[in-house]
Amino acid sequence: MVRAPFIDKNGMKKGAWSADEDNKLRAYILRYGHWNWSQLPKYAGLSRCGKSCRLRWMNYLRPTVKRGIYSKEEDDLIIKVQAELGSKWSAIAAKLPGRTDNDIKNHWHTHLKKRMKQEQMASLVGQQCSEISVPETNQNEQSIETSESEARRNSELTPEPSSSSEFSTFSWPATTESFAEGIGNFWTEPFLADTSFSQNDIPLSSLVEGGFMSPDFLCYDDDTVLFYQLMQELMESNRDT
DNA sequence: AAAATACTCAACCGCTTGGGT
DNA sequence: CACCCAAGCGGTTGAGTATTT
Numbered sequence: 001m002v003r004a005p006f007i008d009k010n011g012m013k014k015g016a017w018s019a020d021e022d023n024k025l026r027a028y029i030l031r032y033g034h035w036n037w038s039q040l041p042k043y044a045g046l047s048r049c050g051k052s053c054r055l056r057w058m059n060y061l062r063p064t065v066k067r068g069i070y071s072k073e074e075d076d077l078i079i080k081v082q083a084e085l086g087s088k089w090s091a092i093a094a095k096l097p098g099r100t101d102n103d104i105k106n107h108w109h110t111h112l113k114k115r116m117k118q119e120q121m122a123s124l125v126g127q128q129c130s131e132i133s134v135p136e137t138n139q140n141e142q143s144i145e146t147s148e149s150e151a152r153r154n155s156e157l158t159p160e161p162s163s164s165s166e167f168s169t170f171s172w173p174a175t176t177e178s179f180a181e182g183i184g185n186f187w188t189e190p191f192l193a194d195t196s197f198s199q200n201d202i203p204l205s206s207l208v209e210g211g212f213m214s215p216d217f218l219c220y221d222d223d224t225v226l227f228y229q230l231m232q233e234l235m236e237s238n239r240d241t
Numbered sequence: 242a243a244a245a246t247a248c249t250c251a252a253c254c255g256c257t258t259g260g261g262t
Numbered sequence: 263c264a265c266c267c268a269a270g271c272g273g274t275t276g277a278g279t280a281t282t283t
Contacts, residue, residue, distance in 0.1 A: 002251045003276060038268060055252070090271060106250050
């Protein structure tokens with residue numbers, strides 16, 4: 001469902017991301033943060049442009065990205081905010097935690113826009129009919145639409161990333177061991193100058209203390225911080241057992 | 242069963258914005 | 263003030279999948 005991978009004239013890889021690339025990007029950002037998107041691919045060992053990396057992280061790899069079906073509340077909120085702000089997808093996304101602007105935009109164009117049109121048509125028809133004194137029509141049409149969307153919502157599968165990549169089935173591991181297994185040898189990939197990482201060491205502090213990186217250089221977003229907190233808890237529980 | 246059509250969504254492109262010098 | 267560059271945003275594209283003919 002995505003563009004086939006290819007190399008452009010500048011030697012940059014484009015198109016669908018492989019599981020390997022996803023892992024490299026995820027591992028790098030979780031460890032070092034995204035301090036500079038244009039430089040990041042070089043250090044992460046990726047032949048991608050920074051823009052592409054940013055997009056992949058923001059729309060797909062971030063741990064807090066919510067995927068799958070939209071609830072009726074979400075749909076209604078999107079419609080409401082879209083009516084107020086227009087196509088300000090990032091502003092709309094800010095009101096829907098976990099949803100990305102790209103995802104909302106796609107959802108709007110594929111589902112909600114259609115629904116809006118139908119509802120507008122229905123109300124128009126309803127108005128005209130009421131003038132000719134057949135008030136039930138509008139209501140009926142609306143209820144048909146509503147039941148259709150309900151049916152669709154019910155029939156849609158549960159949140160399961162449907163990416164092009166084989167990595168779509170990735171789920172955050174229950175243990176740090178399985179995480180390390182899952183990401184293979186990323187800790188030793190090109191960006192990794194040191195080998196000091198261990199399960200008992202959160203790299204954040206060691207990197208700064210070890211002089212690998214200035215504290216100012218680190219740019220962790222909330223997701224990354226959240227992830228580290230989670231990882232720390234997991235490690236502690238592992239140590240306890 | 243095969244072909245045509247519609248739907249979906251990840252990824253790209255180009256433009257704008259904002260911060261630094 | 264002008265310029266540069268990185269980041270962010272919104273529109274569009276392209277190809278896989280689902281549905282219809």
